[in-house]
Amino acid sequence: MKIPIKYNFRSLTNRRVGTLMTMLGIGLTVAIVVVMLAMVHGLDATFTDSGDELHLIVIRQGSQNEVNSYFNRDLYEIVRFLPDVARDENNQPLVAGEIITVINQQRLTGETSNVTIRGTDEMGFRLRPELSIVQGRMFQPGLREVMVSETLSNRFQDMRLGDTMRIDERAWSVVGIFEAGGTAVESEILAPYEDVAQEWNRPIYSSLLLRAESLEVIPSLQERISDDQRIQLQAVSQKKYFEDQTVASTGLKALAVFIALIIGIGSCFAIMNMMYGTVMARRHEIATMRAIGFRRRNILGSFVLEAAILALLGGVLGCLLASSFHGFSAGTANWATFSEVVYKFRVTPQIMMQGLLFALIVGIIGGFLPARRAARMRLIEVLRG
Amino acid sequence: MKFVRFLVKNVLRNKRRTLLTMSSIAVSLFLVATLLTLLDQLTNPPETPDSALRLITRHRISLFNVIPMSHGEKIREVEGVEAAYGSMWFGGVYKDPSNFFANFSVEADQFFEVNRDMIVPEDQKEAFINDRTGAVAGDSLAERFGWEIGDIIHLEGALFSFDPELTLRAIYSGGADDGSSLFFHWDYFDEGMNRAGIIGTYTIRTSSPEVLPAVAETIDSMLRSSTAPTKTETEREFILGFVNMLGNVQLFITSIVSVVIFTIVLVAANTMAMSIRERIREVGILKALGFRSSQVMALFLVESVLLALSGAMLGALAAWLVLPALNMAAISGGFVQRLAVTTPTLLLCAGIGLAVGVIAAGYPSWSASRRPTVQCLRMTA
Numbered sequence: 001m002k003i004p005i006k007y008n009f010r011s012l013t014n015r016r017v018g019t020l021m022t023m024l025g026i027g028l029t030v031a032i033v034v035v036m037l038a039m040v041h042g043l044d045a046t047f048t049d050s051g052d053e054l055h056l057i058v059i060r061q062g063s064q065n066e067v068n069s070y071f072n073r074d075l076y077e078i079v080r081f082l083p084d085v086a087r088d089e090n091n092q093p094l095v096a097g098e099i100i101t102v103i104n105q106q107r108l109t110g111e112t113s114n115v116t117i118r119g120t121d122e123m124g125f126r127l128r129p130e131l132s133i134v135q136g137r138m139f140q141p142g143l144r145e146v147m148v149s150e151t152l153s154n155r156f157q158d159m160r161l162g163d164t165m166r167i168d169e170r171a172w173s174v175v176g177i178f179e180a181g182g183t184a185v186e187s188e189i190l191a192p193y194e195d196v197a198q199e200w201n202r203p204i205y206s207s208l209l210l211r212a213e214s215l216e217v218i219p220s221l222q223e224r225i226s227d228d229q230r231i232q233l234q235a236v237s238q239k240k241y242f243e244d245q246t247v248a249s250t251g252l253k254a255l256a257v258f259i260a261l262i263i264g265i266g267s268c269f270a271i272m273n274m275m276y277g278t279v280m281a282r283r284h285e286i287a288t289m290r291a292i293g294f295r296r297r298n299i300l301g302s303f304v305l306e307a308a309i310l311a312l313l314g315g316v317l318g319c320l321l322a323s324s325f326h327g328f329s330a331g332t333a334n335w336a337t338f339s340e341v342v343y344k345f346r347v348t349p350q351i352m353m354q355g356l357l358f359a360l361i362v363g364i365i366g367g368f369l370p371a372r373r374a375a376r377m378r379l380i381e382v383l384r385g
Numbered sequence: 386m387k388f389v390r391f392l393v394k395n396v397l398r399n400k401r402r403t404l405l406t407m408s409s410i411a412v413s414l415f416l417v418a419t420l421l422t423l424l425d426q427l428t429n430p431p432e433t434p435d436s437a438l439r440l441i442t443r444h445r446i447s448l449f450n451v452i453p454m455s456h457g458e459k460i461r462e463v464e465g466v467e468a469a470y471g472s473m474w475f476g477g478v479y480k481d482p483s484n485f486f487a488n489f490s491v492e493a494d495q496f497f498e499v500n501r502d503m504i505v506p507e508d509q510k511e512a513f514i515n516d517r518t519g520a521v522a523g524d525s526l527a528e529r530f531g532w533e534i535g536d537i538i539h540l541e542g543a544l545f546s547f548d549p550e551l552t553l554r555a556i557y558s559g560g561a562d563d564g565s566s567l568f569f570h571w572d573y574f575d576e577g578m579n580r581a582g583i584i585g586t587y588t589i590r591t592s593s594p595e596v597l598p599a600v601a602e603t604i605d606s607m608l609r610s611s612t613a614p615t616k617t618e619t620e621r622e623f624i625l626g627f628v629n630m631l632g633n634v635q636l637f638i639t640s641i642v643s644v645v646i647f648t649i650v651l652v653a654a655n656t657m658a659m660s661i662r663e664r665i666r667e668v669g670i671l672k673a674l675g676f677r678s679s680q681v682m683a684l685f686l687v688e689s690v691l692l693a694l695s696g697a698m699l700g701a702l703a704a705w706l707v708l709p710a711l712n713m714a715a716i717s718g719g720f721v722q723r724l725a726v727t728t729p730t731l732l733l734c735a736g737i738g739l740a741v742g743v744i745a746a747g748y749p750s751w752s753a754s755r756r757p758t759v760q761c762l763r764m765t766a
Contacts, residue, residue, distance in 0.1 A: 018655055025651040028644050062546035067449070104447040111629035114447055168446050168614070200450075262416040263645060269409035270652045273402060277659045333630035338449065340630065 003294060003302040008309055015278065022274045023314040026359055029267045030318025034347060034355040035325050036256040042346040043249040043332065047242040050183040053215060054086070055127065055238035058208040058225060063234075065241070066100045066207040067116070067337040073097070075231045079208055082224060084217035086210075088126075094211040096123035099196050099204065102339045103167050103189075106157045113331070114339035115156065117146070117167075117189045119196030127209050130183055136161045136176035141192035144199070147176035149186040151329055151342040159189075170199065184242055187334075187342045209238070248334045248341060264362055267311075271366030275307050279374040286374050287382035300375040307367020308360055315359025319352045388684065395688050399660065406656040407696035410741070413649045414700030417642050418734050419708060422724050424638040427631075430624045435502035436561050437594050439620040440601050442587040444613050448474075451583040452613040454575075457492070460587055463603050465596035468498035471571060471584035477540030477549065479530070486526055487566040488540060490574035496521075499590040502559050509534070509555035517573050519554035523564030525723070527556050538567070547577030561620060563723065588620075646737055649693075653745035657689050661749045668753050669761030682754040689746030690739055697738025701731050 012019045058079055063069035076097045079085075086094045099119035106112050118124075125131055125138075139145035146165065153159040153174070158166070165172045172191070180186050197203055212218050218237070225235040279286070286299060326347040334341040396403055430436075442460065444450035451473070460469050470492040477488050493514050497503065505513075505521070513519045520538055532538065538551045551569050558564050575582060591600050601617040608615045618626075628634065661668075671681055705726040713721045753761075 017658065021651045021655045021658075025648045025655075028648045028651075032641060032644055060546075062542065064543050068544040102447045102449040107629075109633075112626060113630050114449075259416060259420075259641060262412055263648075266409050266412040266416075266645075266648070266652075269405050269412065270648075270655075273405040273409065273652065273656060276401060276405070330632055332632040333627075340632075 003289065003298050005305065005309075008302060008306040011278065011282070011306060012310060015281075018274060018277065019310065022270060022310060023317060025270050026267055026311050026314025026362065027317030027321060029263045029362070030315045030355045030359050031321040032263060033256075033260045033358050034319055034322035034351055035345065036252075036259065037351045037354060038322065038325060038345040038347040039330070040249050040253050040256055041348065041351060042330075043252065043341070043343045044246045045346055046182060046184055046186075046341060046343040047245045047248070049181070050185070050242040051238035051240075052127075052211070053237070053239055054212050054218075056210050056212060056218065056222065056225075056235040057238050057241050058210065058233050058235045059206070061226070061232045061234045065245075065336055066098075067102060067339070069100075069206050070202070070204045071231075071233060073203060073205055075233060076205060076208060078228075078231055079210065079225065079233070082221065084213050084221045084224075086213045094123065094127060096120060096127050096209045097193065097205045098124055098207050098209060099193055099200075099202065100206040101196060101200055101202075102337070105159075105165075107155055108157055113156075113333075115152065115189060116187065116337060116339045117191055117196060118185075119191050119193040121193050124190075124193075124209065127211060128180065128185060130180045131178050131185065132180070133176050133178050136174075139175055139190070139192055141194050144170065144172045144191075144195055145175045146172050146189050146191040147178050148174050148189050149342070150177050150179045151186050151344075152189065153177055154329065155331060155342060167199075182344060184245070184341065187331075187340060210235075245334060245336045245341075247336060248332065252332070260358065264358065267362045268366040271307055271311060271363060272370060274310070275303065275367050275370035276373065278306075279303065279370045282374075283377060283382045286377055287379040290377070290379045291383065296375040300371045303371030303374050304364060304367045307371065308363040311359040311363025311366070312356060315356040318359065319347075319355050322355065323347045323352070388687075392684065392688055392691060395664075395684075396691055402656060402660065403692060406653060406692060407699065409652045410649050410693055410696030410738070411700035411703065413645050414697045414734050414737065415704045415707075416700075417645055417737065418701040418704035418726050418730060419724065420638050420642055421730050421733065422704070422708065422726050423721065424635065425727065425730065426721065426724060427628050427634055428625070430621055432621060433502060433561075435500075436620045438591050438597070439499065439561070440589040440591060440597060440604075440617050441620055441623040442589065442604055442615045442617040443585065443623075445605075445616045448585060450613065451585055452587075452615060454582045454584050456608060456611070456613065456615070457584070457587060459607060460589060460604055463600055463607070465591050465593075465600040465603075467590045467592050468495040469587050469589040470495045470499055471587050472568075473571060473574060473583060473585045474544075475540070475542070475549075475569075475574065476544045478543050479538065479540055482543075484530070486529075487562065489566065489568050490571040491568045492571045493519075496568065499588050500557075500560055501590070502561070503557040504559045505555050505557040513554040516552060516554050517570050518549070518551055520551035520567055520569040521555040521557060522553055522567040523560065523562065524556055524558040525564040526567060527553070532556075542577075545574075545578060547574065549573060549577065561624075589617075646741065650741050650744050653689065653693050653741055654749070656692070657685070657746045658749040661685060661746075661753045665753060665756070665761050665764045668756065669758050669764075672758040672761065678754040682750045685750035685753070686743060686746050689750070690742030693742030693745060694735065694738035697734050697741065701726065701734035705731060 059069035060071050080093045080095045101117050102114045104112050105115050139147050148159045161174055161177050163174045212221055222235045225233055325345045328345040331340045331342040444452050454471055457471050472489045472491040475488045475490050497510050513521045532553050534553055536553045538553055541548050591597050604617045605615055668681055708724040713723050
């Protein structure tokens with residue numbers, strides 16, 4: 001016969017202070033784990049949410065990303081008029097020629113970091129429908145005007161609407177603030193292509209962003225571009241291009257796993273401690289239960305269950321604590337492009353489930369030995385003593 | 386002193402509980418010590434007499450903008466400059482991108498002049514300088530891939546369409562990067578680049594730390610109106626610039642450390658509360674024998690500190706022992722070379738143990754010691 005679960009809840013509420021302290025301890029542990037997972041997930045999602053399956057990024061052969069890619073401007077015309085490139089209502093090919101450069105700017109907190117500037121044009125905006133202006137207006141070519149993402153403008157100096165940014169002693173005015181649904185372009189400053197090319201004295205393109213007519217033509221279009229000996233370019237799927245950049249979170253992932261493992265072990269000891277205390281304090285109850293016919297395995301199960309309930313309650317508390325970090329904005333180095341990527345922590349239901357699973361595992365492992373001790377208690381001795 | 390035996394007996398009274406609490410604290414402090422060491426290493430790169438003499442010049446806008454090799458001649462003529470070499474980040478891939486390590490092309494002739502803290506046998510220096518396709522690698526890097534002098538190392542260009550085939554001519558230990566990078570001839574690289582003549586940074590050795598600021602100032606003002614204006618900073622500032630890019634490491638690590646410390650306070654407090662509750666009759670006996678409340682409280686506090694401190698030291702010492710033995714370069718993909726727990730960190734961990742002990746026993750010992758003696762004696766566990 002099973003011991004009713006009510007018994008466990010009663011026992012937990014009986015030792016209120018001990019239960020609460022253990023719960024809080026587990027809760028904080030789970031909160032750390034969940035926040036770290038939310039951080040890694042947020043960083044990864046910045047990249048995995050970016051990109052369109054129909055889009056190709058054309059870069060120089062041998063380059064791994066736009067930042068170290070460059071090629072002559074006449075190649076633009078060749079790529080533009082390739083078959084299978086989608087066209088707009090005016091029969092204009094949907095291809096944007098862009099230039100990327102990186103500047104070193106000061107954060108609001110004082111230290112400096114690298115930020116990407118993308119020189120683009122109206123076509124670049126059309127190919128990024130996720131972009132929307134939240135303040136100010138679109139930049140105008142020839143006036144050294146830039147648009148800054150909302151996240152960047154909250155992180156760096158002189159990037160608010162109406163500010164003047166100094167890049168290499170030249171003044172650029174911030175005329176617009178945009179957002180792009182948390183995608184990678186939110187880590188960039190956008191400026192008119194011509195202005196950037198002129199300012200950096202580099203009449204080149206770093207990349208071309210193009211839209212294919214349909215998913216079916218993509219392989220042949222990619223082949224056509226990379227096989228063309230005249231141009232020495234390669235076309236990468238925009239989706240895959242961004243997915244490859246999730247390596248940015250590798251170090252963080254390793255650190256998160258390391259921390260989770262160690263605090264998990266620490267929590268197991270804590271639960272074990274608490275449960276041994278409970279078992280010893282309740283040895284008369286346990287012996288009585290044995291005497292009235294409950295079996296050893298019922299006792300074992302009941303105490304493991306109690307530890308699991310305790311840990312899960314802690315887990316729920318931890319998830320609640322961690323959820324207040326949802327949307328927290330942070331930045332880190334994207335070593336692929338050598339510049340800062342800004343991301344938001346994302347506490348998703350899946351991550352909370354992982355946190356609860358973590359708590360459950362800790363509870364079961366930590367509860368097992370004390371539960372076995374309870375089950376093996378020799379009832380004669382207990383009842384006599 | 387007369388209480389020592391009493392205290393030890395009390396700590397060991399419930400061995401299992403003591404062991405579990407200590408293990409829990411030890412495991413947490415192992416983590417705390419590791420994280421604090423990592424933080425210390427990142428935000429406080431070791432300053433050696435040699436690194437205090439070095440400056441690094443880069444393009445003013447960012448490391449992405451290259452500077453012409455003609456800057457080198459001008460820099461070498463500045464007063465206070467003893468030697469300088471240009472280098473270019475190559476970012477080549479060795480077999481697989483996951484084998485990441487730093488690799489640069491450098492102007493070889495003054496390379497060892499500037500990096501006098503690299504320990505290299507003279508004949509190997511010579512061999513590297515004289516072989517245009519030669520390479521010099523750090524000892525921890527060579528160990529990571531099992532390289533020996535004379536081995537052929539094939540790098541695949543990732544940023545540049547050039548795949549150098551190098552012969553390992555020298556292995557150094559020490560240096561600013563603790564033996565973790567590979568360097569090969571800039572001349573060979575430049576040839577592969579069709580003589581583009583591009584350089585990322587100049588590393589400069591000055592004659593004394595006193596002239597350092599003036600040299601940096603002179604270089605930057607001299608090149609201000611050139612095609613590539615520069616920014617010259619100390620090697621330390623340059624390294625910290627990379628750490629800054631990682632984001633707010635300090636906040637990240639200190640928040641995790643604080644939360645972990647708070648959880649061990651909870652664990653220890655729970656233990657002490659349980660332990661004191663079980664011994665409430667003994668408190669009565671002690672007081673009946675004439676112990677004052679403050680003495681009873683002090684006994685519990687010392688007991689708690691003993692428990693927490695030994696757990697904390699166990700964890701910190703484990704980190705001190707284990708971390709240096711690990712091949713951190715391989716574990717962290719070349720990001721951290723080695724982690725060694727310093728004495729200040731050990732002391733800090735001891736301080737944490739002490740504080741945890743005091744806080745944990747604070748309330749339960751206070752309330753137990755205040756309880757009237759008769760009530761204590763009447764209580765049953």
